[in-house]
Structure formats: C-alpha cells, structure tokens
Amino acid sequence: MEAARNAREAAPRSPAALSAELSDARLVAACRGGDEQAWGTLVERFSRYVYAIAVQAFRLPQQDAEDVFQEVFARVFERLDTLREDDAVRPWIAQLTRRLCIDRLRAGSREVVADTEELPDGPDEDVLAQLEEAFDVHDALARLSENCRDILDRFFARDESYRAIGDALELPAGTIASRISRCLVKLREEIGPEARPENR
Amino acid sequence: MSGYDIERLSRLIGMLPPAPAAWRRAARELPRARRELDGIVERAEADAEFRRALIADLENALRAEGVEPTTWPLLDELRRRVL
Numbered sequence: 244m245e246a247a248r249n250a251r252e253a254a255p256r257s258p259a260a261l262s263a264e265l266s267d268a269r270l271v272a273a274c275r276g277g278d279e280q281a282w283g284t285l286v287e288r289f290s291r292y293v294y295a296i297a298v299q300a301f302r303l304p305q306q307d308a309e310d311v312f313q314e315v316f317a318r319v320f321e322r323l324d325t326l327r328e329d330d331a332v333r334p335w336i337a338q339l340t341r342r343l344c345i346d347r348l349r350a351g352s353r354e355v356v357a358d359t360e361e362l363p364d365g366p367d368e369d370v371l372a373q374l375e376e377a378f379d380v381h382d383a384l385a386r387l388s389e390n391c392r393d394i395l396d397r398f399f400a401r402d403e404s405y406r407a408i409g410d411a412l413e414l415p416a417g418t419i420a421s422r423i424s425r426c427l428v429k430l431r432e433e434i435g436p437e438a439r440p441e442n443r
Numbered sequence: 444m445s446g447y448d449i450e451r452l453s454r455l456i457g458m459l460p461p462a463p464a465a466w467r468r469a470a471r472e473l474p475r476a477r478r479e480l481d482g483i484v485e486r487a488e489a490d491a492e493f494r495r496a497l498i499a500d501l502e503n504a505l506r507a508e509g510v511e512p513t514t515w516p517l518l519d520e521l522r523r524r525v526l
Binding site: 277279282283286287290291292293294295299309312313316317320373374376377378380381384395396399400401402424427428430431434 | 447449452453454455456457458459460461462463466467469470471473474475477516517520
C-alpha cells in the first residue's frame with residue numbers, strides 16, 4: 244500500500260492534484276529534499292494566505308505587500324530546515340508573514356512620523372481569524388472535483404462573471420448559477436459537521 | 444442550518460483571491476534563482492573582471508548572463524553579497 248502510494252506520488256501530476264493530495268508535512272519533506280515541483284506546490288498552497296494576511300489583515304499597499312510576499316517565500320525556502328515539525332508549516336508561515344508585515348509598517352511609520360513614538364496600526368485580528376477559516380475552506384475546496392473547484396474559485400475568489408466562467412469552461416452561461424449552488428452544497432458536505440464553527 | 448451556510452462559505456472562498464501571477468512565479472522560481480545566485484557569486488569571487496562588470500553595472504552584467512534583473516527575486520541579496 245505504501246509502495247503504491249509512493250509510485251502514485253512519483254508520477255507527474257497537475258499542481259492542483261498534487262496540492263490536494265499531499266499533506267503539509269509530506270510537502271515540506273519533499274521541498275527539503277530538493278523537489279522543485281513540490282516547492283512550486285508549496286508556493287501555490289500558501290500564496291493566497293500570505294497575500295491575504297498582508298493586504299487584508301495588515302492593509303499594506305500593493306508594493307509593500309509584494310516585498311513582504313517575496314521575503315516570506317525567500318525565508319521559507321532558506322529556513323525550511325529549521326522548521327521543527329513539518330506539519331506546523333502553516334502557523335510558521337503565518338507568523339513569519341505577520342512579523343514581516345509589522346516590520347514593514349514600522350519602517351513606513353518611522354519615515355512618515357519620525358518625530359513621534361506612535362506605532363502603526365496592528366493587524367485586524369478578526370480578519371486574521373477569518374483568514375484561518377478561509378484557508379480551511381479552500382483546503383476542502385481543493386478536495387472537490389476539478390470542475391467544482393474551478394467554478395467556485397472563479398466566481399467567488401476571482402470575481403469572474405457568469406459569462407467569463409462560461410467562456411473559460413465552455414459551459415452555457417445559463418447553467419453556471421445552478422452549478423455554483425450544487426458545488427457549494429458539495430463543499431459544505433466535504434467540510435463536514437465536525438469543522439463547523441458552532442461545533443468548535 | 445450549520446454555521447457554514449452557503450452565504451458564509453461563499454464569503455470565505457472570496458477571502459482568498461489569488462496573489463498576482465508575477466509574484467507567485469517569482470516565488471516558484473526561487474530554487475533556480477538560488478542556483479543562479481550561487482553561480483554568479485562564485486564566479487565573481489574567481490573572476491576579477493566579471494566582478495568589476497557587476498559592480499559597474501549590475502543589471503546589465505546580469506542580462507549578459509541571461510538573467511533578467513527586473514523579475515529576478517534575489518537581486519537585493521546579490522547586491523549585498525557582491526557589491
């Protein structure tokens with residue numbers, strides 16, 4: 244069984260399939276072993292999260308957010324060996340992103356108000372909490388069929404119109420709304436009752 | 444109805460839009476950029492003329508090596524290590 248799993252993981256896969264298939268710990272282990280495809284998958288798995296923390300929780304302007312984004316992944320790449328528990332990569336990346344955002348805000352604040360002791364606004368903690376939940380939802384989304392994953396992501400995360408989605412997926416625009424509804428139901432089933440907020 | 448009603452799920456999906464493609468591409472290319480950086484630094488240490496070219500005009504010297512500096516993610520680190 245282990246051999247079959249190893250053989251399956253050695254075969255070429257799409258980034259989305261690889262992303263859904265590998266646990267964080269296995270992905271980190273593969274990156275540490277020099278697997279560049281795994282590194283690309285790790286970037287794709289966490290890029291939205293890092294971006295959202297910088298832009299939504301810390302409200303960094305785009306240029307600062309880009310600098311933080313690149314610095315986060317450069318440090319992750321350089322310091323992956325120092326991560327004590329491979330499955331703790333997500334909180335590690337979150338902490339790194341928060342720290343770099345704070346550094347960036349402080350540097351900007353020093354430039355703007357050099358003669359005051361005021362610290363810049365911290366992150367919006369409510370947004371940070373919601374981003375954790377959003378990450379879990381996207382994790383569940385990655386386990387759905389490619390069709391559902393694509394349609395929900397395009398509509399809600401990429402803000403594409405029914406027409407644009409229909410054109411991209413070669414579907415009649417009139418069927419998009421019903422497909423979205425069906426896929427949302429599947430997503431809710433995928434998440435399951437144990438992860439729902441009122442059960443936490 | 445669960446806490447994850449349809450409206451809430453929709454909002455949570457929308458909270459994580461993709462990061463700009465160019466940012467992601469630069470991050471994905473870090474392993475290759477790291478190899479290029481190490482090669483450039485090694486060569487700069489061994490080849491005084493190449494080092495002078497880097498110091499005189501880093502960006503053009505990189506272009507001559509086939510590295511596009513405007514999208515290369517390790518430019519600042521190269522500056523720190525070579526200049």
